[in-house]
Amino acid sequence: MNMLETRMILPWWLVFDSIVVASVVLFLLKGYLERSRAIKLRRQGFSMPPHHPIVGHIFILAGIMSKLPKDAYPHYLADQLRRTYPDLGPIYYLDAWPFITLTLVVASPATMAQITTAHVLPKFPAIKDFLYPLANGLDLVSMEGQEWKYWRNMFNPGFSASHLMTLVPDIIKETMVFLDILNDHAIKQDVFRMKDLTDNLAMDVIGKVVLDSTLGCQRKSNLMVNALRRQMRWMAFGGEGNPFKQYHPFRPLVHWYNTWQMDRYISPEVDARFELHRAASMSEKSTISAARGRSVIDLTLAAYLKRKDLGSSSEVIDPLFKMIAINQMKLFLFSGHDTTSSTICYVLYLLSLHPHVLSRVRAEHDYILGSIPSQTAARIAEDPSLLNKLSYTTATIKESMRLFPAAFTTRSGETSFTITDPRNGLRYPADPSMLIWLVSHACQHDPSFWPRADDFLPERWLSTEGDELYPTRGAWRPFEHGPRACIGQELSMIELRVVVCLVARAFEISTVYEELDGEAVRRGKRTNGRKVKGVDGERAYQVGKGEPSDHLPCRVKKLMEKGVA
Numbered sequence: 001m002n003m004l005e006t007r008m009i010l011p012w013w014l015v016f017d018s019i020v021v022a023s024v025v026l027f028l029l030k031g032y033l034e035r036s037r038a039i040k041l042r043r044q045g046f047s048m049p050p051h052h053p054i055v056g057h058i059f060i061l062a063g064i065m066s067k068l069p070k071d072a073y074p075h076y077l078a079d080q081l082r083r084t085y086p087d088l089g090p091i092y093y094l095d096a097w098p099f100i101t102l103t104l105v106v107a108s109p110a111t112m113a114q115i116t117t118a119h120v121l122p123k124f125p126a127i128k129d130f131l132y133p134l135a136n137g138l139d140l141v142s143m144e145g146q147e148w149k150y151w152r153n154m155f156n157p158g159f160s161a162s163h164l165m166t167l168v169p170d171i172i173k174e175t176m177v178f179l180d181i182l183n184d185h186a187i188k189q190d191v192f193r194m195k196d197l198t199d200n201l202a203m204d205v206i207g208k209v210v211l212d213s214t215l216g217c218q219r220k221s222n223l224m225v226n227a228l229r230r231q232m233r234w235m236a237f238g239g240e241g242n243p244f245k246q247y248h249p250f251r252p253l254v255h256w257y258n259t260w261q262m263d264r265y266i267s268p269e270v271d272a273r274f275e276l277h278r279a280a281s282m283s284e285k286s287t288i289s290a291a292r293g294r295s296v297i298d299l300t301l302a303a304y305l306k307r308k309d310l311g312s313s314s315e316v317i318d319p320l321f322k323m324i325a326i327n328q329m330k331l332f333l334f335s336g337h338d339t340t341s342s343t344i345c346y347v348l349y350l351l352s353l354h355p356h357v358l359s360r361v362r363a364e365h366d367y368i369l370g371s372i373p374s375q376t377a378a379r380i381a382e383d384p385s386l387l388n389k390l391s392y393t394t395a396t397i398k399e400s401m402r403l404f405p406a407a408f409t410t411r412s413g414e415t416s417f418t419i420t421d422p423r424n425g426l427r428y429p430a431d432p433s434m435l436i437w438l439v440s441h442a443c444q445h446d447p448s449f450w451p452r453a454d455d456f457l458p459e460r461w462l463s464t465e466g467d468e469l470y471p472t473r474g475a476w477r478p479f480e481h482g483p484r485a486c487i488g489q490e491l492s493m494i495e496l497r498v499v500v501c502l503v504a505r506a507f508e509i510s511t512v513y514e515e516l517d518g519e520a521v522r523r524g525k526r527t528n529g530r531k532v533k534g535v536d537g538e539r540a541y542q543v544g545k546g547e548p549s550d551h552l553p554c555r556v557k558k559l560m561e562k563g564v565a
Contacts, residue, residue, distance in 0.1 A: 027098070037102060038095035046428055047092035047421075049085055056095035069533045071549070073542035075408045076535055078105055078442035090446065091421050091428055103435045104413070107442035109449065109474030110422045115411055115436060116482035124410035124435055133235055133255040134228075134334055135327040140487065141335075151324060152487070154303050158210070158296030161490045166294060167209055168384035171498050172377050174204040177218045178499070182507055186558040191512050194348065195551035198341040205495055206336035210329055211269050212295035227261035228333055230254070266326050273297050274317040277305060296332065297325060332488070339406035340492045342547040343478075344499050346404040347397055349540055349552060350456050351500075352509050357396060357458060362505050364392045373505035373561055380501060387497045395461035397496045401478040402444045403456060406546040409438040409480055440477040449475040454536070508557040513539045516553050 035056055042051050049060050064080045082088060090108030106112055115121050128142040135142065140152055157163065178201040185192050200217040203225055207215035215222050234254050276293065304321055351358045368389050369376050380386055413430035420427050430436055447453045449472040450460075460469035479486035486492075503509075517533075533549065535541035540548040 031097060034095065034097040034102060038093060041093055041429070046426060047089050048094065049081060049088060049092070051095060056097060058096055058099070061094070061096055068535060069541065069543075069549070071543040072535055073544070073546055075405075075439050075441035076541070078107055078437070078439040079445050081105075082107075082442060082446065089421065089423065090443070090448070091419065093428075101433060101435050103437050104419070104428060104430055105437050105439060105442075106419065107439045107446065108422075109443065109472060109477075111419050112438050112443065112477065113474055113481065114419050115438060116409070116480055116484065119417070120482060120484060121411035121414060121417070121430070121436060124412050126435075127410055130235055131331065133259070134231055135331045136259075138324045138327040139331040140328060141331065148484075151328070152483075154300050154307075155296065155328065155487060157303055158299040159487050159490060161494075163294070163299065164209075164491050164494055165384045165387075168387070168494065168498065169381040170208045171205055171495055172381050172502070174201060174208060174218070175498055175502050176377060177201070177204070179502055179506060181218060182503070182556050183558055186507065186556045189555065191515065191553055191555055193551035194345050194509075194554045195341060195547050198344040199337065201499075202337035202341040202344070202495070203333065206333055206340075206491075208295070209491060210296040210332045210336070211266070212273075212293050212298065213269055224262050224265035225333075227258040228330065231258040231262070232334065232338075234258070262330055263326055266329050267322070270297060270301075270322055270325050270329075271317065273301055274322075277301055278315070281305075297329065300325065336488050336491070338545055338547075340495055342406045342542075342545075343397075343401055343404070343492070343496060345548050345552045346540070347400040347496060347500060348503065348509050349511060349548065350400050350403070351396070351504065352511060354456055357456070358504065360458075361393055361396055361500065364390060365501060365505055369501060373559075376501055376505070380498065387494060387501070390497060390501070391462060392458060393497055393500055394493070395458040397493065397500065398461050398476065399456060399458045402450070402476055403454075404542060404546075405440045405444060405478040407478075408440055411436040411438065438477075438480070440480070443475055443477060446475075506559055508559055510555055510557075511540065512553045512555055513550070516550060 035053060038048070038051060038056055039053060042048055049057055051057060052059065061077065064077060064084065068076055068080065081092075082090075091104070091106050091111045094103040094105060096103065106115060122144050123141060128137060131137075131139060131141055140148060140155065143151060178197065181197055197218075203217045204215050207213045207217075207225075215225055217225050231254075234248075234251055236251075273293065273295070277298070301321075304318075351361065365373075365376070368386055369379050413432050413434040413436055415432060417430050418427035419430050419436075443449065445453050451468050457469060460471060463469045463471075474481060479489040479492075517539075533539065533541070540552060543549050
């Protein structure tokens with residue numbers, strides 16, 4: 001090494017300092033550009049909360065979040081902004097960089113329709129990253145364009161309303177296990193977490209529907225379901241306040257192990273369904289229907305083989321189909337149980353709070369399903385179409401979903417794409433770098449679209465056009481609208497009606513938040529300096545992925561049938 005080379009070697013600390021300085025400069029430059037963009041939009045007359053040139057909306061958002069419980073579901077933020085700034089309107093920008101990119105909040109039927117129906121924007125990349133450990137990007141949420149359209153068509157037959165009606169006896173069978181467990185708690189007179197029970201119920205139902213598999217989660221542990229739930233706990237959206245949660249060194253290893261456990265269960269199930277289809281294709285026609293089964297994977301496999309014109313000629317399952325089927329089944333198990341489970345909790349919760357509504361639900365069941373509750377399961381199994389006659393029960397479910405929607409939607413903008421505010425004609429830029437946040441909770445709580453928006457009024461769903469309570473078209477969005485609306489919405493509504501029919505006249509359910517909060521006070525616990533947690537006076541506020549706080553602690557009492565001593 002000559003003297004010139006020696007002089008060119010810089011001390012390590014100088015290299016490190018240079019990297020730090022460069023990083024700080026880039027950070028400040030990025031911050032300047034982000035704030036400048038928001039300031040420019042504000043000067044052009046676009047709606048947003050009061051904006052600070054240095055911190056943007058960070059302090060405003062922090063102030064609102066400080067008044068909410070720390071575990072409150074994110075969609076409360078948009079509704080609290082509306083209540084704090086009534087003139088903000090249902091479309092506005094939020095500048096919270098560096099925590100999140102510039103966000104366009106959309107919360108009215110007319111503006112949301114422009115994104116989900118008139119022109120379908122792509123999913124926001126962060127949601128795809130969030131789901132990647134579960135489905136490796138091979139799922140209907142992550143897919144876009146023609147690929148999404150092709151596979152959505154493949155999976156659609158398994159979720160058609162007419163087909164799902166044939167699965168009602170299976171749903172009833174799993175729900176009867178749920179009733180047995182409720183009866184066990186009624187005998188013990190103990191406090192239990194309703195969400196834990198409904199999680200297992202919904203998982204057993206979705207496992208039967210999509211895989212024709214008896215998971216048995218309600219009574220015993222299931223290795224595949226355990227792996228799925230561990231994977232859910234280790235999934236990170238990217239906006240976590242604790243960076244260690246997002247960048248945990250063991251995360252990749254945990255993801256790999258859980259994926260291996262899930263695939264080890266689902267892969268043989270897919271292989272078995274393929275062999276049944278292949279055997280059925282080579283058998284007499286009279287045996288085909290019985291052999292092929294009625295699960296989502298069965299109908300999807302049949303549609304795929306028909307489109308590919310394979311039939312019995314293929315001795316080996318297509319690797320691409322198998323890979324996508326396995327990953328999509330995992331997503332169905334994840335999304336198909338979690339949101340429905342939360343909604344079951346909220347329907348039962350709201351019925352317990354409103355005895356007059358519960359009385360009317362029970363009266364409808366007496367009229368449609370017969371006056372003997374113990375015969376309800378058999379009546380519905382024999383004639384599932386009875387579920388479609390339960391107008392008030394359905395109204396109660398829809399009103400529960402209006403007050404407590406289980407999810408929201410995020411999309412990415414596109415170059416030169418704008419969203420028009422119908423109130424004034426302003427065209428809001430929605431470029432690719434922005435997060436487009438469609439907040440169904442804010443839309444469904446906005447008094448501009450819902451008279452007495454915070455009240456539980458199932459009657460609004462039975463009103464006629466011209467009535468004050470008649471729902472604004474497109475304002476009810478728990479499943480979203482348009483071609484990318486939730487594929488499982490029919491299944492969810494059927495399952496919810498079955499559960500309400502079997503539970504409403506059999507049990508009296510009451511929440512015990514008072515006992516829980518009293519114990520917390522005695523132990524010196526507080527939330528945000530207050531003795532009792534809540535959002536706008538609601539103790540069963542949504543947390544986590546949209547479930548009730550503290551998993552809805554309950555007691556249950558078994559009701560005696562009329563004429564039974």
